[in-house]
Amino acid sequence: MDVITLSRWQFAVATLFHFLFVPLTLGLVVMVAIMETIYVRTGNEEYKRMAKFWGKIFLINFALGVVTGITLEFQFGTNWAGYSKYVGDIFGSLLAVEATVAFFLESTFLGIWVFGWDRLSKKFHNACIWLVAIGSNFSAYWILVANSWMQHPVGYVIRDGRAELSNFWAVITQPFAVITFFHVILAAYTLAAFVVMGFSAYHILRKQHISFFTKSFRIAVIFAVVCSILNIVVGDFHGKEMAKAQPTKLASAEAVWKTAKGAPFYLIAFPDEQNERNYVEALGIPKFLSWLALGDKDAEFKGLKAWPKEERPPVTMTFVSFRLMVGLGFLFALVAIIAWFRRNRPEESRPLLYILIGMIPLPYIAVSLGWIVTEVGRQPWIVYGVMKTADAGSKIAAYQVGISLAAFISIYTLLGVACFALMLKFALKGPEPLPEAEK
Amino acid sequence: MLLIIWFLLWGVLWAVYFMLDGFDLGLGALNPFISRSEKDRRIIYNSMGPFWDGNEVWLITAGGVTFAAFPTAYAVMFSSLYTPLLLILFGLILRGVAFEFRSKVDNPGWRLLWDICHFFGSFGPALLLGVAFANIFKGVPIDGEGVLQGSLLSLLNPYGILGGLLFVLLFLVHGALWLAVKAPGDLEARAGRAASGLWWFLLLVAVLFLGGTWSETKLFNNYLARPFLLVVPLALVLALLVTKGFIVVRKWVAAWLCSAGTIVLATLFGVIGLYPNLLPSSLDPKFSMTVYNSASSPLTLKIMLAVALVFVPIVMIYQAWAYFKFGDKVTDEALTQDEAY
Structure with a gap:
C-alpha cells in the first residue's frame, strides 16, 4: 500500500479509537458536576458518593482520551505534511487555540478536583469540576470548528500557493461548525446518558444500591430524553447544511444517482457502485427527500452522476453508515422516552432494564458511524473543494507508516480492552461502601 | 518583529514544557532505581498525581503553536522526524x-506491567526529545522539498546522542529534586542523594554538550554576533551551579526552582542560537x-498572539496556584484516599 492509504488507515484508527473515550468524558463530566452540585446544595452524602463513583469511570476514560488525542494533533505533521503546509495558517491556529483556552483548563482543574476533595471548600471543589466540564466542551467546539473548516472551508484566500486566513470570525462562527458542534455534543450526552442508565439498570436489576442507582438513572434519563430528541432536530439541520456545503456527501449518504426534481426517499435501498445505480429501491415516499434535504418538495436533488467518478466518495460505506446512524438515533429517542415514563420506578420495568443494558454499546457504534459518514463522505477531498486527500500526504517511506500503523493497532487494541475491562469492573462493583463512622 | 516575537514564544513554550513535564519524565525514569517498596512507588506516583x-x-x-505559527516548519519537522516522534507518542500514551491503570487492580503482576510501561514511557521520550532537539540544533539532511534524505540512523550521531543524555540527566536531577520536595523521611533523603550524585554526571554531559555545540553546530554564531546574548548561557551555567549549592544545603524547593531555570535557559540557549532557523538543513x-x-x-500571527498573550498568563497563574496548593509532602493519609494513584 502507498503512504496515503496507510496514513488514511492510521488516521482512521487513531480517530475512531480516540472518539471511543471522548463522548463519554464530554457527557459524564456534566452529570458528575450536577451530582456534586446537588451534594453541595443539599448536603446529601449519597450524591457525593455518586459523583465519586461516576467520577472514577470518567477518569479511566479521560486518561485514554488525553493520550490518544496528542497523537492526532501530531499526525497532521508526521503523515499529512502536504496538508499542514497548505492549510496550517488556518487549521493550525484552531488547534493551538483549543489547547490554550480549553485543554489547560480541563486537565489542570481535573487534577485539582481529583486530589482536592479534602483540601478545598465544598463550593470551590464543585467549581473545579464545572471548569473541567466547560473546558472539555469548549475544546470540542474548537476541534469541530477545525473539522468543519475541512468540510466547508470559509474565511480564507489562496495566496502564495497556500490557503491563508482572511476572516477568523467567519471561520469560528460559520453555521456548519455551530450545527456540527451541537450534533456532536448532543450525541456525546446521549451516549453518556445511555452508559449511566445501562450500568444503573444492571444494579437495579440485581436489587443492589437501589436508591443510589435510581437517583443516577433519573439524572441520566433527563439527558437521554432531551438530547436524543433534540439531536434528531439538529441532525436534520445538519443534513440541510450538508446539502448546501457538500452535495456529493449527501448524495452518497442517500445513494441518489440521478438528478431529479422532487426526489423520493426510499426506506429500503442499497447502492451498486459498479453500475451507478441501486440494487434495490423500495417503499419510496414521493418527494420526501427533496423536502427533507432542501426544504422544498419540488426542489432539484443532484444525483452522484452529476459529478465525475473521481470526485465521488465511496458510496456504499457512506450510505450504510448514514442509514445505520440515523436508525440508531431514532432508536435512542424511542427508548429514552420509554425510560422517561418509567423513571420513578425503574425496578418495576425489568424488560426495559435488560434493554438498557444491551444498549450500552449502541451509542458508541452510532458516533463511530457518524464520523465515518463525515470523513469518508468528504472524500476524495481533504478540504472539500480545495485540496484532494491524494495531494496532502508526507513524503516519507511507506514502511515507516506501515510499522507505525501496526503499532497503533496493536497498542490501541490492548489499551482499549484494558480500559473497557477496568470500566466494567468498577461499574459492576458499584459504589464504595460507606465508611464505618458514617453508617 | 511579529516573527521574532513568535519565534521566542515558540521557544518559551517548548522550554516551559521541558521544565514541567521534565520533572515527571525524570521521576518516572528514576522510579525503579530509587523506590524500595510499593509504598515508595505510590509516593512517587502520587507526587506527580495532580500535575502530570x-x-x-x-x-x-x-x-499546536508550531503548527499555527510556522506550519511549513511543523510539516517538515514532524514528517522528517517521523519515527522518533511516534516513539515519543507511544511512550507518552503508555x-x-x-x-x-496501575492502582486500579490490586495485583503485583498488573502493577509491575504498568511500572515497566511507565519507566519506558518516561525514559524513552526524555531521551528522544533530547536526540530530536540536538539534531534540530545541528541541522538535519532535508532537501529543497522538505524531505529527509538519508536514513533515520543518521539522527543517532554522537551529538544527537549527547543531546539525549543531556535531557535525560537534566530531567533526572529535576525529578529527583521534585521527589525530595514531595516525599517524606527516608525517601526524601535518598532522592536528595540521587540529585546530588546525578548532578555531577549532568555537569560532565553539559560541558561535553556545550563543546559539541561549539564544534558541531552554528548556534554560537548568533552569540558572537551579538555578545550581549551571552547573558543566556552565562545565566544557564550559574543556574546549574546554584542548583548544586541548594542541593548541598538541602533546600529542595529552591534547588528545584533553579533546576527548572536551568532547563528553561538551556532550551532558550539553543533556540536563540538557532534564530532565524527553526530547522536548519545540513x-x-x-x-x-x-x-x-x-x-x-x-493576520493569523496577530490573532494567535492576542490569544496567547491573554490565555497563557492565565494558565500560568492557575497552574502555579495548583503547584502551591499541592506542593506539600505526600502523607500516609493521602495514600489511603480512594482517588490516590
Whole structure:
C-alpha cells in the first residue's frame, strides 16, 4: 500500500479509537458536576458518593482520551505534511487555540478536583469540576470548528500557493461548525446518558444500591430524553447544511444517482457502485427527500452522476453508515422516552432494564458511524473543494507508516480492552461502601 | 518583529514544557532505581498525581503553536522526524495510561506491567526529545522539498546522542529534586542523594554538550554576533551551579526552582542560537526552514498572539496556584484516599 492509504488507515484508527473515550468524558463530566452540585446544595452524602463513583469511570476514560488525542494533533505533521503546509495558517491556529483556552483548563482543574476533595471548600471543589466540564466542551467546539473548516472551508484566500486566513470570525462562527458542534455534543450526552442508565439498570436489576442507582438513572434519563430528541432536530439541520456545503456527501449518504426534481426517499435501498445505480429501491415516499434535504418538495436533488467518478466518495460505506446512524438515533429517542415514563420506578420495568443494558454499546457504534459518514463522505477531498486527500500526504517511506500503523493497532487494541475491562469492573462493583463512622 | 516575537514564544513554550513535564519524565525514569517498596512507588506516583496531565498539555500547546505559527516548519519537522516522534507518542500514551491503570487492580503482576510501561514511557521520550532537539540544533539532511534524505540512523550521531543524555540527566536531577520536595523521611533523603550524585554526571554531559555545540553546530554564531546574548548561557551555567549549592544545603524547593531555570535557559540557549532557523538543513542552508519561509500569515500571527498573550498568563497563574496548593509532602493519609494513584 502507498503512504496515503496507510496514513488514511492510521488516521482512521487513531480517530475512531480516540472518539471511543471522548463522548463519554464530554457527557459524564456534566452529570458528575450536577451530582456534586446537588451534594453541595443539599448536603446529601449519597450524591457525593455518586459523583465519586461516576467520577472514577470518567477518569479511566479521560486518561485514554488525553493520550490518544496528542497523537492526532501530531499526525497532521508526521503523515499529512502536504496538508499542514497548505492549510496550517488556518487549521493550525484552531488547534493551538483549543489547547490554550480549553485543554489547560480541563486537565489542570481535573487534577485539582481529583486530589482536592479534602483540601478545598465544598463550593470551590464543585467549581473545579464545572471548569473541567466547560473546558472539555469548549475544546470540542474548537476541534469541530477545525473539522468543519475541512468540510466547508470559509474565511480564507489562496495566496502564495497556500490557503491563508482572511476572516477568523467567519471561520469560528460559520453555521456548519455551530450545527456540527451541537450534533456532536448532543450525541456525546446521549451516549453518556445511555452508559449511566445501562450500568444503573444492571444494579437495579440485581436489587443492589437501589436508591443510589435510581437517583443516577433519573439524572441520566433527563439527558437521554432531551438530547436524543433534540439531536434528531439538529441532525436534520445538519443534513440541510450538508446539502448546501457538500452535495456529493449527501448524495452518497442517500445513494441518489440521478438528478431529479422532487426526489423520493426510499426506506429500503442499497447502492451498486459498479453500475451507478441501486440494487434495490423500495417503499419510496414521493418527494420526501427533496423536502427533507432542501426544504422544498419540488426542489432539484443532484444525483452522484452529476459529478465525475473521481470526485465521488465511496458510496456504499457512506450510505450504510448514514442509514445505520440515523436508525440508531431514532432508536435512542424511542427508548429514552420509554425510560422517561418509567423513571420513578425503574425496578418495576425489568424488560426495559435488560434493554438498557444491551444498549450500552449502541451509542458508541452510532458516533463511530457518524464520523465515518463525515470523513469518508468528504472524500476524495481533504478540504472539500480545495485540496484532494491524494495531494496532502508526507513524503516519507511507506514502511515507516506501515510499522507505525501496526503499532497503533496493536497498542490501541490492548489499551482499549484494558480500559473497557477496568470500566466494567468498577461499574459492576458499584459504589464504595460507606465508611464505618458514617453508617 | 511579529516573527521574532513568535519565534521566542515558540521557544518559551517548548522550554516551559521541558521544565514541567521534565520533572515527571525524570521521576518516572528514576522510579525503579530509587523506590524500595510499593509504598515508595505510590509516593512517587502520587507526587506527580495532580500535575502530570496539565504538564503534558504544554506539549500539545507547543506542538499546536508550531503548527499555527510556522506550519511549513511543523510539516517538515514532524514528517522528517517521523519515527522518533511516534516513539515519543507511544511512550507518552503508555505512561499516561499507567498512571490511571496501575492502582486500579490490586495485583503485583498488573502493577509491575504498568511500572515497566511507565519507566519506558518516561525514559524513552526524555531521551528522544533530547536526540530530536540536538539534531534540530545541528541541522538535519532535508532537501529543497522538505524531505529527509538519508536514513533515520543518521539522527543517532554522537551529538544527537549527547543531546539525549543531556535531557535525560537534566530531567533526572529535576525529578529527583521534585521527589525530595514531595516525599517524606527516608525517601526524601535518598532522592536528595540521587540529585546530588546525578548532578555531577549532568555537569560532565553539559560541558561535553556545550563543546559539541561549539564544534558541531552554528548556534554560537548568533552569540558572537551579538555578545550581549551571552547573558543566556552565562545565566544557564550559574543556574546549574546554584542548583548544586541548594542541593548541598538541602533546600529542595529552591534547588528545584533553579533546576527548572536551568532547563528553561538551556532550551532558550539553543533556540536563540538557532534564530532565524527553526530547522536548519545540513545539506544546504537555503533548504533550511526559517521564520521567513515557514511562518503563517500576519493576520493569523496577530490573532494567535492576542490569544496567547491573554490565555497563557492565565494558565500560568492557575497552574502555579495548583503547584502551591499541592506542593506539600505526600502523607500516609493521602495514600489511603480512594482517588490516590
